[in-house]
Amino acid sequence: MSSFVVALDVGGTSMKGGLVTRSGEIIRTDRRATPRDRGPAAVIATIRSFIDDLAAAEGGTPEGVGLAVPGLVTAEAALYSANIGWRDVPAGDLVPLDVPVMLGHDVRTGGLAESVLGAGRELSDFLFLPIGTGIAGATILGGEPYGGSGGWAGEIGHTPVHPEGEPCACGQIGCLETYASASAVARRYSTRVAASPPSAPASSSFAPEPSSTPASPLPASSPPSTSSATVVPPASVSAERVAALTASGDPLAVEIWDDAVEALSLALATYTLLLDPSAIVLGGGLAEAGPLLSDPLAERLGKRLAFRDAPPLRHAALGMSAGMLGAALLGWRAAGFTDAGTTWSLDVLKSPHVA
Template sequence: MSSFVVALDVGGTSMKGGIVDRSGGIVLTERRDTPREKGPAAVVQTIRSFIDHLATAGGGAPAGVGLAVPGLVTADRALYSANIGWRDVRARDLVPLDAPIMLGHDVRTGGLAESVLGAGREISEFLFLPIGTGIAGAVVVHGEPYGGNAGWGGEIGHIPVFPDGDPCACGQVGCLETYASASAVSRRYSARAGSPATAEQVAALTASGDPVATEVWNGAVEALALALATYTLLLDPAAIVLGGGLAEAGHLLSDPLSERLQKRLTFRAAPPLRQAALGVNAGMLGAALLGWRAAGSPDVGATWSLDVLKSPPVA
């Protein structure tokens, strides 16, 4: 068997690829743009070309290929993605190599990596909540991400937190994502202040006491507390692992969120909030785990050293 797998994390904006060996060493990482504006066929061709390039850089055929992709996903088909535009794409059509393949949902694959390698390594029941351009969650049960009946499990970003609130792009009203995603924080601040700002800039303005930024930030925290209280009462997680760009605000987010979540849970203790450990490498490392599973080595990863967390981010 080959000594490495090819791992690819496909996002709506960019793809993060890597070669990962059996001991968890990241031999190589690279990034390419996702050409979704050119249509799904162009995205598929870019994925095939990227995988071929990584395999060649690894020195031959990989033991397996793991792919993390957005949308509705099974282990062997990318059924639908609104961001990319594809429908019912076979895993085999994404990979130009004669190697075992396994697909995974992008967020659940990141949750798998946090479970096996990162912030959830010592717990079996938790929510992985990356807060970025949008919000989705990985429901981790017994150490494995749970996709639900049809693969839609974990869509916490579309829990209505304010039933009479703002419309969401999904067609519902008052969704968590409309208030607490990084794009929502940026949009809501810009509309109130009359000048554009990124979510990172809104966080900095909040820390400095800017009243408009503080109002927007507090609204995001309240929306998160409402959604996470519902999640906690339903599934009783041991922890909530926060990731994504907004979580980079650290205590500016986690301290008020922890306080408000506890206030919502009047008769029980709130689960602790943890910072995700793997950062931008989570999806790619999760894809590597899928690649080794496809290769018939499902336990690879369980013995990987935590030094994997020190691996360089994707350039």
């Protein structure tokens, strides 16, 4: 029997777990819902049972356990997560087995995987930027994620890009995440459609989808003002749909997409001038739009950096498995194998379990 570690990527909605061997073979994966609506104790219990079940399925004891978790985290403890609601949870409380364990921040752990295994494999310094429901980044320095003095490094999504713009859920005004996250793109398009007269051209291309998200109406100018009026659209539209409408030339979708690209270019220009990354690796759901996002973003970023070249943009290589694969690296590091992943074949990562 091959030795293995348990790797678990804990998200606010679901968890992805896997068993990964010393050679990088992914021998099992599974998913479970994250029961955050039942409180942090239920989430911890689910994590423990998930780890136990994964290990038992292989019929052996893992060499270690690696966990990627959201919020403020150290290698030894999950200090705080607004999404899950826990505070000061020691790593040992999350694992039912008497084996070495290491925790990592979810985005930084994904960045570690992209550094060791993926799009940043030959780079020492880059920004890993997954753009999904929210936006956070992993600053990779010398091949390792940088957590900052207190573990808060990487919150690029809360960089103010429009100081007089739209309120952000974090309490600030005009954050990058408010304009350029996948959820923001979907919300802003849906809200503008709901606020448009029935005869407006924008509403003719609106294709309702089966979810409903309340939002605030935005005026046509960019950046939008902080209007207190509220409109509940009849249905919301996904960011994927907005991307498709942008590609087809829908005027409102083009405007919303352009706002997102503009916001990203502002934040990334600042990041580039401060840290001079070798590359920017784009991941997450919005990056699935491919050149529709990366081409105008590269052009806009290049124009913002008047006296220097912009870093190249790359697409993340590991997709939605980056967090789980990063957790596997943490698990092997916890077991004492600090060089884990450096000899793993990219062909191994094409296992059907990597999806």
